[in-house]
Amino acid sequence: MTQTSVEDDRELLARAQAGDMSAFEALVDRHEEKVYGLALRMTRSEADAAEIAQDTFLSAYQHLSEFRGEAAFGSWVHRIAANNALMRLRRQKVLDIVSDDLAGPEFTDRGSLAEVPESDWSKRADDKILDEELGRAIREATDALPEGYREVFLLKDLEGLSYEEISEMVGISIPAVKSRLHRARLALREAIDAFYKEV
Amino acid sequence: MFNCKESIDSLLPFLEGEMSPEDEEHLRQHLNGCPPCVEFVNTYRATSGLCRKALVKSMPPEVAGRLRAYLRSKLETK
Numbered sequence: 301m302t303q304t305s306v307e308d309d310r311e312l313l314a315r316a317q318a319g320d321m322s323a324f325e326a327l328v329d330r331h332e333e334k335v336y337g338l339a340l341r342m343t344r345s346e347a348d349a350a351e352i353a354q355d356t357f358l359s360a361y362q363h364l365s366e367f368r369g370e371a372a373f374g375s376w377v378h379r380i381a382a383n384n385a386l387m388r389l390r391r392q393k394v395l396d397i398v399s400d401d402l403a404g405p406e407f408t409d410r411g412s413l414a415e416v417p418e419s420d421w422s423k424r425a426d427d428k429i430l431d432e433e434l435g436r437a438i439r440e441a442t443d444a445l446p447e448g449y450r451e452v453f454l455l456k457d458l459e460g461l462s463y464e465e466i467s468e469m470v471g472i473s474i475p476a477v478k479s480r481l482h483r484a485r486l487a488l489r490e491a492i493d494a495f496y497k498e499v
Numbered sequence: 500m501f502n503c504k505e506s507i508d509s510l511l512p513f514l515e516g517e518m519s520p521e522d523e524e525h526l527r528q529h530l531n532g533c534p535p536c537v538e539f540v541n542t543y544r545a546t547s548g549l550c551r552k553a554l555v556k557s558m559p560p561e562v563a564g565r566l567r568a569y570l571r572s573k574l575e576t577k
C-alpha cells in the first residue's frame with residue numbers, strides 16, 4: 301500500500317493543483333464510481349454515462365485552480381456530473397411536462413384513502429439483498445416517470461443534492477422541486493406496492 | 500384534523516420536520532386513528548431506500564480503463 305491510500309481528498313487536491321498528475325488520477329479513482337453511477341441513472345445509457353464521466357473529470361481538471369476547497373471534492377465533481385447529465389438530457393429530448401399519467405394514491409370524495417395497502421412492506425425494505433424482480437420493477441417504474449420528475453427524484457433521493465442545488469440546475473422553483481419529488485415518490489411507492497400485491 | 504388526502508399531501512414537510520406545529524398536530528391526530536395512513540407513511544418513507552438499492556450500479560472495469568486512458572491522453576498533451 302502506498303501512502304496515497306490514506307491521504308484524504310484535500311491533500312490529493314492540493315498536490316493535483318500543484319501539477320501532480322498522479323494525485324489527480326487518485327482522485328479520479330476515488331470518485332469515478334459515483335460519477336458514473338449518477339450519469340447512468342440519469343441518462344439510462346452506458347455509453348452516455350462513460351462520456352459524461354470523461355467530460356466531468358476533464359472539466360474538473362481544467363478548473364482545478366478555481367476550486368477553493370471549501371466544499372468537498374466529491375460534491376464538487378458530483379455537481380459537475382449532474383449538470384453534464386442534465387445538459388445531455390436536454391439535448392436529447394424535449395422535457396416531458398405532462399404529469400397526468402403519474403400514479404398516486406386514490407381518495408374517496410371525502411378524502412379518505414380509497415384502497416387500504418395490502419401489507420406494510422416497509423419492514424422488508426431493510427433486507428440486505430434486494431429481490432431481483434423487485435429491482436427490475438423499480439427500475440422500470442423509475443424509467444417510466446416523466447422526465448422532469450425522474451431527474452428531480454434521482455438528484456434528491458439518489459444523489460443527495462440539496463433543494464437549492466436542484467432548483468438551480470433544473471431551473472424550477474424550490475416548491476416545484478418539492479412537489480415533483482413528492483409526486484415521484486408517490487408513483488414509485490405505488491409501483492412497489494403493486495409488486496407486493498401481485499406476489 | 501386532517502383527512503387521508505391532506506395527510507399524504509403533507510408527508511414531505513412532515514418527514515423533513517418543516518411542518519407548522521398546528522399542522523403537525525392535525526396530522527398526528529389523523530395518524531392515531533388511521534392505520535392505513537400509518538402504513539402509507541412507513542412505505543412512503545421506505546420507498547427512497549428501496550429505489551436506491553435497485554438503481555445503484557457499479558462501473559464496468561472496461562469503462563474505468565477507457566476513462567483512465569482518455570484522461571491521460573487529454574491531460575498529458577497540455
Ligand SMILES: [Zn+2]
Nearest residue numbers: 502503533536
Ligand atoms: Zn388516513
